[in-house]
Amino acid sequence: xxxxxxxxxxLALALTMSVSAKDEITITVHADxxxxxxxxxxxxxxxxxxGTCIYGGLWVGEDSDIxxxxxxxxxxxxxxxxxxxxxxRWPGGCFADEYHWMDGIGPKENRPRMVNNxxxxxxxxxxxxxxxxxxxxxxxxxxxxxxLNVGSGSxxxxxxxIEYMNAADxxxxxxxxxxxxxxxxxxxxxxxxxxxxxxxxxxxxxxYSDIFRxxxxxxxxxxxxxxxxxxxxxxxxxxxxxxxxxxxVGSMMNAVSLHYYTVSGWVGSKAPAVGFSEExxxxxxxxxxGIEPVIQKxxxxxxxxxxxxxxPLFVDEWGTWWEPEPGTQLFQQxxxxxxxxxxxxxxxxxxxxxxxxxCNIAQVANVLQAMILTKEDKMVLTPTYxxxxxxxxxxxxxxxxxxxxxxDVKLVRNERYEANPSEGANRPLPLLSATASKDKEGKxxxxxxxxxxxxxxxxxxxxxxxxxxxxxxxxxxxxNKDDHNTFENPDNVQLVEFKDFKIDKxxxxxxxxxxxLSVVTLEIL
Numbered sequence: 338x339x340x341x342x343x344x345x346x347x348l349a350l351a352l353t354m355s356v357s358a359k360d361e362i363t364i365t366v367h368a369d370x371x372x373x374x375x376x377x378x379x380x381x382x383x384x385x386x387x388g389t390c391i392y393g394g395l396w397v398g399e400d401s402d403i404x405x406x407x408x409x410x411x412x413x414x415x416x417x418x419x420x421x422x423x424x425x426r427w428p429g430g431c432f433a434d435e436y437h438w439m440d441g442i443g444p445k446e447n448r449p450r451m452v453n454n455x456x457x458x459x460x461x462x463x464x465x466x467x468x469x470x471x472x473x474x475x476x477x478x479x480x481x482x483x484x485l486n487v488g489s490g491s492x493x494x495x496x497x498x499i500e501y502m503n504a505a506d507x508x509x510x511x512x513x514x515x516x517x518x519x520x521x522x523x524x525x526x527x528x529x530x531x532x533x534x535x536x537x538x539x540x541x542x543x544x545y546s547d548i549f550r551x552x553x554x555x556x557x558x559x560x561x562x563x564x565x566x567x568x569x570x571x572x573x574x575x576x577x578x579x580x581x582x583x584x585x586v587g588s589m590m591n592a593v594s595l596h597y598y599t600v601s602g603w604v605g606s607k608a609p610a611v612g613f614s615e616e617x618x619x620x621x622x623x624x625x626x627g628i629e630p631v632i633q634k635x636x637x638x639x640x641x642x643x644x645x646x647x648x649p650l651f652v653d654e655w656g657t658w659w660e661p662e663p664g665t666q667l668f669q670q671x672x673x674x675x676x677x678x679x680x681x682x683x684x685x686x687x688x689x690x691x692x693x694x695x696c697n698i699a700q701v702a703n704v705l706q707a708m709i710l711t712k713e714d715k716m717v718l719t720p721t722y723x724x725x726x727x728x729x730x731x732x733x734x735x736x737x738x739x740x741x742x743x744x745d746v747k748l749v750r751n752e753r754y755e756a757n758p759s760e761g762a763n764r765p766l767p768l769l770s771a772t773a774s775k776d777k778e779g780k781x782x783x784x785x786x787x788x789x790x791x792x793x794x795x796x797x798x799x800x801x802x803x804x805x806x807x808x809x810x811x812x813x814x815x816x817n818k819d820d821h822n823t824f825e826n827p828d829n830v831q832l833v834e835f836k837d838f839k840i841d842k843x844x845x846x847x848x849x850x851x852x853x854l855s856v857v858t859l860e861i862l
Contacts, residue, residue, distance in 0.1 A: 362743040362796045366773050368781050369802025371735035375774055377423040378695040379686050380725060380732055381482070383654060384470075385430035387456045387704050388666030394702030394711050395473065396465045403714045408464075409473060412716040413702065416709055417477055420725050423732065424526065426482040426653055426697045427470045431455040431536035433528075434488025438498045441466020442516050455536060457666050467502065471522045480526060482653075482697070487530030487552060487569075488538040496555040499527065503559035523562040526695075528653070529553060532596065533569040534578060542581035545569065549586045567651060570594035571635065579635050583642035592694065595635055596654040599625045599678050610659035610670040611819045615790060616750075618674055618818050621657070622788055623749035623766040625678045628655070629685045636692050649694035655682060656699045656706030667704045671719035672821040673830065673854055675706050676813060679724040680786045680856050683731075684772040690736050710824075717827040720820075723813045726832060727858040730782040734774035737781065744769045745789075769794055769851075781861040787851040790818055796849045800861070804845025807862045810835040814855035 384390055397403045397410055404411040428436045432455055440449050441463045448463040474481040483502070485495045500509035502524045510521065529552045531537045533545040540548065549568055556564045568586060570593040571578035582593060599621055608617055632650070639648060657678050659669040679698070686693050698721075702709045708722040748763035771785040781803065787794045798805075812835035822829050835857055837850040851857055 360795065362741065362769055362794055363799055364771055364783075364785075364796060365740040365742075365799045365801060366781070366783060367738040367740075367801045368773075368775060370738055371775055372738060373691040373736050375687050375690045375731050375734055375736055376694045377732035378480070379683070379690070379693065380420075380422070380728070381424040381426065381653075381695055381697040382417075382422050382479075382701040382708070383426045383430070383697040383699045384428075384701045385699075385704065386428055386432040386436070386453060386461060386465075387430060387700070388668055389703040389711065390700050390707075391465050392461065394704075394709065396469060398464060406476075407472070408469065409476065410711070410716070413709055413711065414476065416716070416718060416722070417701070420708070420722070421729060421732070422477050422479045424480040424482050424695060424697070425474060425477070425701065426484065426528070429455075429484055429531055430654075430699075431532065433484035433531045434486050434490070434537045436486050437490065437494065438467055438486075438501075439494075442468065442501075442512075459666070467498075468516065468518060471502065471524070475522075481522070481524050482526035482528065482567075482695075483524055484528040484531045485552065487533065487548060488536070492552055492555050495552055496557065499524070499556055499564065500559060503562050505560045521560050521562070523560060525562055526565050526567065527556055528567040528569065528594070529556070530569040532572065534572060534575065537569060542578045543585070546582055546585035549582075550589060553586075553589050565591045567591065567653070568593045570596070570651075572596050573631060576634055576638055579638045583639055583648075587642045587648060590648060592649050592651045593639070594651045594653045595632070597628045597631060597652065598655065598699070599657045607660045610657075610662075610675075611672055611821060613674070613819060615818075618790070619747055619749045619766060621674055622677055622681060623764045625681050626685065626766060627764060628652075628682065629688075632685070632689055632693070636689065639692075646692060650689075650692055652686065652693060652696040654699050655696060658705055668710075669705060670821050671707060671710070671721050672819045673720055673815050674818055676720035676724050676830075676856060677786055677788050678706065679721045680728070680784065681770050681788075683724070683728055684770045684784070684786070687731065687736055687772045687774070710822075712824050715824045715827075717822045717824055718831075719822060720813065720830045723830070723832045724856060727811055727813060727856060728784060730776060730780070730858070730860065731772065731774045731784070734776040734782065737773040737775050739771055739773050741767075741769070741771060769796070779862075782858060783861065784856065784858040785849070785851060786856045787853060789853050791853050793853055794851045796851060798847040798849065798859075800845055800847070803861075805840045805847050805861050806845075808838060808840065808847065808859055810838060810857060810859045812852075812855055812857045814852050816854070818854060
């Protein structure tokens with residue numbers, strides 16, 4: 338009948354419209370509704386005495402044949418200056434709670450050697466100590482973040498270290514001046530222990546709370562520098578730890594930390610950094626985004642005891658953790674997959690910019706998800722490095738709310754399912770992620786990640802409160818999910834200019850054609 342023909346035509350039209358809509362993603366960018374400031378310290382770095390992060394990565398010594406400035410590698414210095422690193426955490430990590438700072442000051446020939454018991458029993462000569470780290474921070478123009486030795490140290494040792502770094506006068510200041518540093522460094526960020534629930538002492542939360550109360554008492558302010566006291570917070574899903582700390586010492590802390598790693602492979606196994614399957618690739622990204630519900634739960638607990646949200650959350654260890662290369666201490670390659678873990682994680686951190694005020698990726702060089710890899714006099718920049726470079730414009734900019742429509746979602750295996758069936762077997766993974774911010778000059782920056790292995794995406798940016806007039810853009814992309822840079826081929830994956838976009842002159846909307854496996858940042862005026 339005629340009615341049936343019309344219904345059939347309408348149904349066909351509806352299906353066509355559905356398919357058409359699915360081929361295009363719309364991101365509504367509320368440029369007229371700026372939100373919280375994205376603290377630049379979210380782009381912090383972590384440097385631990387582990388493998389060749391310090392020795393060989395950052396530091397080679399003044400007598401090295403490798404070009405250096407006061408013992409710091411010139412190539413690494415220049416690369417880190419380009420990132421405008423805002424804050425760097427040191428000396429650990431697990432190493433922090435075995436480190437005795439007085440062994441790392443004074444003439445280098447007089448410094449005692451030490452065994453790094455946490456990381457392979459390697460013997461270190463203590464040539465990189467307090468002066469070397471804090472002077473490095475000055476060269477880079479970044480804030481130092483010092484983790485005190487609570488696990489095997491003493492309150493006196495911790496108190497004297499702060500006095501040594503910050504006091505203008507007194508016995509520790511006199512000692513510092515004898516060692517060649519006249520002015521105090523004015524270190525603000527002080528972590529009271531590290532992973533107190535594990536390598537930092539295997540403490541219970543109630544016991545650590547008492548320890549925190551004691552140590553924070555002796556974290557004195559000197560030279561007008563107000564100490565920002567950071568409590569050693571939870572690992573991943575340990576919500577009880579956060580609750581006990583907030584209840585017992587919330588009034589005494591300035592921040593609490595959280596550690597969350599995208600740990601390699603399936604339950605009970607480890608996966609390689611390269612040569613992984615498609616299933617492993619998508620599992621990794623699902624695990625990476627699993628940090629969001631973890632953040633939500635910890636923040637909800639924090640708000641119960643701190644309804645004014647005075648205390649921020651610091652994610653001061655995060656990143657990927659793969660099978661290390663043979664014969665190394667946590668040296669792993671860094672692929673496009675790692676780049677996506679960085680971009681997706683940063684997108685999440687931005688969403689909670691009102692509560693998350695610092696993050697420190699592990700680690701800056703040669704260890705875990707490193708920015709930089711070195712081998713003798715060679716250096717390569719990793720795909721993760723380029724993500725941090727692309728995302729620089731978001732630092733200290735106002736978060737811009739976005740709404741996304743038409744994004745495909747893939748269900749990926751939840752690696753905790755075997756241990757906790759109530760969590761369900763699958764985790765939804767959106768295959769496109771995005772974040773936006775507006776800087777003080779009024780420039781809008783939009784970063785987008787298309788994690789699909791073999792399918793491009795057309796994205797329409799519907800800008801509210803502004804019309805695009807001009808755009809500059811960069812892209813990080815490669816043909817394969819495990820493409821990476823090597824010492825033989827250092828430029829296999831690199832940042833390049835991007836031009837595959839167009840502006841609708843009438844509406845000011847922007848259409849972007851994103852290749853598979855790509856991250857794009859647009860600067861819109």
